[in-house]
Amino acid sequence: MIQTPGLLLTILAFALVIGPLVFIHELGHYLAGRCCGVKAEAFSIGFGREIAGWTDRRGTRWRLALLPLGGYVKFAGDMSAAGRSDPDWLLLPPEERAQTFQAKPVWQRAIIVAAGPAINFLFAILILTGFALAYGDAQTPAVVGQAMPGTAAAQADLRPGDKIDALGGRHVDTFEDMVRYVKIRAGERVRIDYVRDGQADHVEAQIGTQEQRDRFGNEYKVGLLGIAPGNPVVRPVGMLEAPVVAVRRTGEIIEMMVETIGQIISGRRSVKELGGPLAIAKVSGEQITLGWDAFVFLLALVSINLGFINLLPVPMLDGGHLLFYLIEAVRQKPVGAQAQEWAYRGGLAAVLALMMLVTFNDLGNFGLWRHLAGLIG
Template sequence: MIHSPGLLFTILAFALVIGPLVFLHELGHYLAGRLFGVKAEVFSIGFGKEVFGVTDKRGTRWKFSALPLGGYVRFAGDMNAASQPDAEWLMLPPEQRAQTFPSKPVWQRAIIVAAGPVMNFLVAIVILSGFALVVGDPGASSVAGQITAGSAAAVAGIEEGDHITAFDGQPVATFADMVSYVAPRPNTRTRVTFEHEGVPRTVQVTIGTRQLADRSGKAIAVGLLGINRPRISIIDAPGVGVRRTSQIVGMMAQGIGQIIVGQRSVRELGGPLTIARVSGEQMALGADAFVWLIALVSINLGFINLLPVPMLDGGHLFFYAIEAVRRKPVEPQVQEWAFRGGLAALLALMLLVTFNDLGSFGLWNNLAGLIG
């Protein structure tokens, strides 16, 4: 059982998750813009009125704004944070016009826009690669790593390098499958089938028990065999990070598809309040759980921003793809209406997820109880 931490702790955890990820996302845009010689006029963490900031020698205003749910980089030639072009850029002297975002070829603009989500995915890959180095790859095949001395597996004669194939006739393919079977069965007699140097063997094993405790101090018994994950080399770790990230993106895409076709409820969508609550809970559980959450949220930010919705990075990329095919930009009035529609859609989504968030906190049930 996970107990909700205090409000201040939750706010701090939320800030430590969202703040750095938003900064890194916008830093991706900024660095790509710098690469192609585009001047950044504003780098903002948050929206609305500036709280404090500083202007660097290149003329970029780095600032924190009042509403910290997001951020933006405004490049020279942009009319606003949505990167809509300002017609006045055409009137600038040639050397200044060359530093504006609209003056760049479509492929450079696309790279600049895509760099934000790409940065989010890179952050997740680095974190998940680090986890693979420290604790191994849960998606690896069910080959035994180091065997803990005196453990149930050691007593049963299982050795490092043995390939576990089944528990009580139930096949297992990955290390995660093994954990899923063993963890809920402490002190349970089970039949383990494995291959030792290519020779099939079957042994009876009594699953060991490890005592854990939740934040309230209540003891929880968890099954343990004493088989550790095979070690991942520093060369293989990035591959694990990429694979895990792609798997999570695939699950997100599948989840949205299921919501669209009605197989899952829109009530499963969560917003900032849910992220804040989960951030506090994971931070309270320890650094490893909290860092894992940062990786998941980073993937989520990258994925959502790539959706082809105007106002998001994916919406800009959609227009750039049309421009590349037509060899001319989409008409300004079409973009204007698309951005208005995208803004309306995003506001509606924010209302929906906030409604869901408040429901997850029990607000609607409490109100119903008061009315009833």
């Protein structure tokens, strides 16, 4: 039976995901800026018209804006919320000029920009640390419990007790490592290295494709090798080890994201799988109905995504700014104003095009295009 969380709960859940994560991201920029002596003129959650706000004793305007799909910190010397320099910052009095973003050395500017994504990763690590303390570190050995009939594992003659050493040349330690590798490689051929009765061997197999449907009616295509796991091992984790487990899990999530993007760029995965704000809203509503554990884990996952995406070397994003600072550090002088202007325009066009694409995908996943085709037909 398909269950839906309802529109109001979905909107609430989306606000509970995006609002805190945007605030945390911008707080990283703000705190790093304060540590470097840069004045923040505005701290905004959302874009567009201000619907609520106040000005603190440092002169920073804290805003809640109409469009909640992001946020920004506008530092002294910035011409816009995108962080582009105001040409008139050099005309400010010396005391005010010293508090501008542009007056700081390149390494401090890089720290301020990198602090946003960094705090997103830190927030996710803190959540995953809590999960590790609460539930332990669950790991299932990379051993075949059963080769399911009719699957690639059965066709490859894998047998119970076989220890999988590597998939596609990549070493695997646990059953979870195998699942992460296989699920994003539906239909691909893979070399399986294994050990049977102390003897190393290998076999080629084609990963199957499994269509899954969850309780909300969402359909997924994932890779399936057909290996049933053995007995899982849940190991208690102490206070000192929990952050290590959390960092490892964060790295695994980032690694899967990098591989997925690589598959999209190379054409092995469809761009239709990219989702945007509407998809996040839908998933937020679904996860909150599954319980707070699922919802908090989603917060960690989206926070990692937000940090990762912002580090991409695209002008308008934090990664684009960091790329300019790297070039400035190597050349010992800033990138020319005209070059930056064209780069920002290109970055803006790329971001807008991506937003249009993911919104188109989201509406398609909601069935809008099928519904319209039915009406026209």
